[in-house]
Amino acid sequence: MINEAQILAVDDTPANLEVITEMLSSVGYTVVGAISGERALKRLRSYQPDLILLDIQMPDMDGFSVCQQIKAMPEFATVPIIFISALSDIGSMVRGFSVGAVDYISKPFQELEVLMRVKTHLQLHHLTENLEAQVVARTQELEKALAQLQQSRLQLIQQEKMSAMGNLVAGVAHDINNPLGFLRGSTSNIKEYMGDLLTHLALYQQHYPDAIAAIQEHAEEIDLEFIVKDLPTLFTSMNEATARIASISKNLCNFARRDLNDKVLMDLHEGIDNTLQILKFRLKSQGERPPIDVVKDYGDVPMVMGFPGQINQVLMNLLANAIDAIDEGPSDAEAAPKITIKTITLADQNLIEIVISDNGAGMSDEVKAKAFEYLFTTKAIGQGTGLGLAIARQIIEENHGGHLTFKSTLGEGTEFRIQLPLQTD
Ligand SMILES: Nc1ncnc2c1ncn2[C@@H]1O[C@H](COP(=O)(O)OP(=O)(O)OP(=O)(O)O)[C@@H](O)[C@H]1O
Ligand SMILES: [Mg+2]
Incomplete structure (x- = not known):
């Protein structure tokens, strides 16, 4: 991939440009040349190089200024720029780095040195970009995991809430069921006893219609006639009420069901x-x-x-x-x-x-x-x-x-x- 890199070379001397182009092409890079800063900037409107080699001393617009303008464009801000210049004084070098260059090669240059530096900076650039993409991908993954975690946490809270309510409901239903079972069991006995007692009473009344005064008075006092009539009705209502409690309890159990x-x-x-x-x-x-x-x-x-x-x-x-x-x-x-x-x-x-x-x-x-x-x-x-x-x-x-x-x-x-x-x- 690095060998397939696109390189923009900028130099106002056609002979220099030719040497650089030939040298880089010979190892597989694709090189586009520009003979002035203006031309280089113009090329960049429709061209995205992976690295730029830039001469400093050029008429009209010098390399420093070209470099500054390129760095100001967001789409080229990370493209490595290497100056190649006959200016070998420390001042020019410092200026080169301060306008955004990643390296500085003095002319006359050693071919191998240029090739090694170009290769190194392409690799560095490649690694940086990869790293950034990885950071973005990892951040997205982490954000997703966090959202999932939050969701499951909230789900747990809600489940906890429902389960607490379910336990409560199931507990209440269970506690109601025991006395309820006793009540329902007793009612069938009571029904039988009550029937027997009423039959017994009727027998008494039939064979001893003229009971002693105290018994007759008491019968009036308690309104025996009404009791005998009302007792079975009352009993039926009680039975229905017990059945209702049983059905409510069953509903509660159904609701709370795990x-x-x-x-x-x-x-x-x-x-x-x-x-x-x-x-x-x-x-x-x-x-x-x-x-x-x-x-x-x-x-x-x-x-x-x-x-x-x-x-x-x-x-x-x-x-x-x-x-x-x-x-x-x-x-x-x-x-x-x-x-x-x-x-x-x-x-x-x-x-x-x-x-x-x-x-x-x-x-x-x-x-x-x-x-x-x-x-x-x-x-x-x-x-x-x-x-x-x-x-x-x-x-x-x-x-x-x-x-x-x-x-x-x-x-x-x-x-x-x-x-x-x-x-x-
Ligand atoms: N039937 C409704 N009529 C009007 N507003 C509603 C109705 N249902 C939900 N909302 C609105 O939507 C909001 C969110 O409802 P949601 O059930 O998620 O939470 P909540 O009822 O506020 O709390 P809880 O977690 O206890 O259910 C409510 O606070 C309320 O403003
Ligand atoms: Mg709600």
């Missing part, structure tokens, strides 16, 4: 319902704000392949944001706070969509542009970490091959759209 390493077929509607269950408390009326109306518009959507814990996390992040946006102030104070969750299958596009819309505060253009950025939040310190949407997008797009987009109008509301690929096999 992510398996492989994707599984999951029911999106179940995921949404579980998430809503967890957020139930936040949907209730709060201060001035009436309860949030949740409208479910579920379509005929098949099971999808995915990581249920992650998808639940996305639903959680989006729904929590929607509630935050409503809490922040409903777009229209008259309108009742509302969140709509719509699911639909777009068979022609091989997609399933979940659209979550709210009539909360909405986003300004500035917020819209940054919403997906890591650590971007408009919420108070301690209220928002700014990770929710970034993680949600990563989960949907990178881990599930889908898309997460949104539309928002300040003062009107926001609509988030999750698109997941339809299972085709």
